[in-house]
Amino acid sequence: MNKQEIYSLLKEKALWHEITEHKAVFNMAELYQIETPYPAADAKNLFVRDDKRRNYYLIVVKGDKRVDLKEFRRRNSTRPLSFASEQELLEQMGLTPGSVTPFGILNDAGRQIAVFLDSGFLSPPGLIGVHPNENTATVWMKAADLIDIIKEHGNPVILTEIA
DSSP states (O other), X not given: OOHHHHHHHHHHTTOOEEEEXXXXXXXXXXXXXXXXXXXXXXXXXXXXXXXXXOOEEEEEEETTOOOOHHHHHHHHTOOOEEEOOHHHHHHHHSOOTTOOOGGXXXXXXXXXXXXXEEGGGGSTTOEEEEOSSSTTEEEEEEHHHHHHHHHHHTOOEEEEOOO
């Protein structure tokens, strides 16, 4: 799905959302230079794989958090983890670096990628800001609605506290 298809999906489902169009951003530092309506809801997305390249995970945390992959592995009983390659990102989610987003899960035809979502996104006001499969915009929506979209697609969503 591309950006316009994501927008159409949100309208079709009649889900509350706001869109902030902006210049392309490739990391959180660049995003923080842009004025956004809900900066506390910015999501950082890490696409990782295990050492056997059998399991892929999308880790979604608040933008100001750092993720210790060794600690994440220990807490979630995974094999050793590392960042997936650009090629794996393209093959698995149809995305390029800088555009990693939970909406990319909708391109996972095999429904194999597990999403680990920081439970902090569900705390009031319960908003999350993610790219619409392109890094030139941010979609603000209710985190619970995003979870429903991913689950409806058939991918597992694991809510967890990511320190």
